[in-house]
Structures are given as structure tokens and as C-alpha cells.
Amino acid sequence: MCSRRWHPLIIALHWLALVLITGQFWLARLMLDETRDLIGRFTLYQWHKSLGLSIAALTLLRLALRLVLPSPQAVAMPGWQRLAAGAVQAGLYLCLLALPLSGLLMVSAAPIQLPTLLFGWIAVPHPIGPSKAVYEAMLAFHEVLFATLAVLAAVHAGAALLHQFVMRDGLMRRMWLGRGPQALP
Numbered sequence: 783m784c785s786r787r788w789h790p791l792i793i794a795l796h797w798l799a800l801v802l803i804t805g806q807f808w809l810a811r812l813m814l815d816e817t818r819d820l821i822g823r824f825t826l827y828q829w830h831k832s833l834g835l836s837i838a839a840l841t842l843l844r845l846a847l848r849l850v851l852p853s854p855q856a857v858a859m860p861g862w863q864r865l866a867a868g869a870v871q872a873g874l875y876l877c878l879l880a881l882p883l884s885g886l887l888m889v890s891a892a893p894i895q896l897p898t899l900l901f902g903w904i905a906v907p908h909p910i911g912p913s914k915a916v917y918e919a920m921l922a923f924h925e926v927l928f929a930t931l932a933v934l935a936a937v938h939a940g941a942a943l944l945h946q947f948v949m950r951d952g953l954m955r956r957m958w959l960g961r962g963p964q965a966l967p
Contacts, residue, residue: 870934877927891911
């Protein structure tokens, strides 16, 4: 029996990632607001780092689950579309892993050493010490990765909407929460 949809856990992790990434975007905007008090900004930075590390962990879990859980039946599409979809998905996964890593390296190399406290409870070790060159390189890389993630996410969402509303091939149903055809006979 070949499923028409992704496993519910993979679906839930997909949509949870969207919520967390959206939260990260808004946290970044708030924490960079220099009119905020220092304690408030410190708290926002801690939440941003905690969510970033959580996104990386959930991404690794999702990748592991994709290896062990069955994939749904492929939707018919031209080879170039399948190749493009795979490249975009690989790019998204890469960004979701590289962004937290670059962020951790950035705060590790920061001139002012502030702890990273996972949800205010667990101190996360910084793998390197202060280095202005590394800090600036990781800051620039972090910004490029976020811009890349934003573009790839827009392409991913646009393609999903194209399949749903123009091509009407049922592709989006594979990743949608709720009821629908689960398996092929």
C-alpha cells in the first residue's frame, strides 16, 4: 500500500517549522530595535537563539523521519520540476541547519561574551572564543542565509499554490493537516 500523504508526524513538523520560522523573523525584528531596553533585548536574543536551536533539532528529526517513514506516491510532473523541487527543498533544509550554526558561531565569536541560555534554563557552550573577524563573517553569512531562506520559502510556497490552484494535481494534499485520502488501494 502506497500512501498519498506524508506521515502525520512529518506533516506536523513541516507546519511547526513554518510557525517557528515566522516567529524567528518577528523576534529578529524586535531584538534589533535599539530603542528597546537592554534587558528586554537580551530576553529577545535568548528566545531567538533558543528557537533557532530548536528549529535545527526539529529539522534533523524531520530528516531522520524522512529516512525511516514511507514517502507518499509521487505526483506526476516534468523532470525539471521534480529536480527544481528537490533543489529548493534541499536548500531549505540546508538553510534551516546552517542558520542556527552560523548564529551560534556568531555569538561565540562576539566581542561581548553573553551566555546562550536554551529557554533560560540550559547554558549552551560556545564553541569558539571572541574573534572580530569570525563574528563579522558569521553575521554577514547569517544575513545571507536568511535572505536565501526567504527566497526559497517563497518559491516553495508559490510552487505549492501553483500545484493547488492552477495545476490541481493534489500535491498540496500530501502535506496538509486534516482528513483526506490516505492510501492508494
